[in-house]
Amino acid sequence: MKTRYSSIIASVAAAMAIITPVYAEAAPAADGGGGFASLIPLVLIMVIFYFLLIRPQQKKLKEHRNLIGQLKKGDTIITGGGLYGKVTDVKDDTLKVDIADGVRVKVKRDTIVGLAD
Numbered sequence: 790m791k792t793r794y795s796s797i798i799a800s801v802a803a804a805m806a807i808i809t810p811v812y813a814e815a816a817p818a819a820d821g822g823g824g825f826a827s828l829i830p831l832v833l834i835m836v837i838f839y840f841l842l843i844r845p846q847q848k849k850l851k852e853h854r855n856l857i858g859q860l861k862k863g864d865t866i867i868t869g870g871g872l873y874g875k876v877t878d879v880k881d882d883t884l885k886v887d888i889a890d891g892v893r894v895k896v897k898r899d900t901i902v903g904l905a906d
Contacts, residue, residue, distance in 0.1 A: 857898045860884065865905040868896055873905050 860866070864876045866886065874886035877893060884896045 856903065857901055860898070860901065867902045867905050869900040869902050 860876060860879060862876055862879055865873065866876060866884075867873055868886070872886075872888050872894075874888040874894070874896075876884050877887050878885035882898050884898060884901070885893050886896050887893050
């Protein structure tokens with residue numbers, strides 16, 4: 790059994806001595822545009838991210854800004870905390886909201902999520 794393993798080790802060592810080291814070399818590009826061609830997938834990924842993530846988010850943010858800018862007295866709103874209320878007073882960046890009979894709170898405009906149906 791010992792001779793079997795020693796013969797395997799000897800044959801592997803002999804094969805390693807015969808095999809010459811191979812150095813990795815970059816193959817020249819056939820079309821001469823190897824640098825630009827490697828950027829195409831990256832550019833495609835960026836375009837996909839723009840149309841699937843960034844653009845819809847900007848559109849939604851623009852709609853929210855328009856909603857907040859058009860709030861007026863008498864609108865029924867929903868706050869970010871989930872409170873429903875009726876706008877009683879509109880100031881520059883704050884609103885006074887009636888959330889119950891005789892209960893008024895001051896709410897920052899940015900915390901309004903939307904109009905209640």
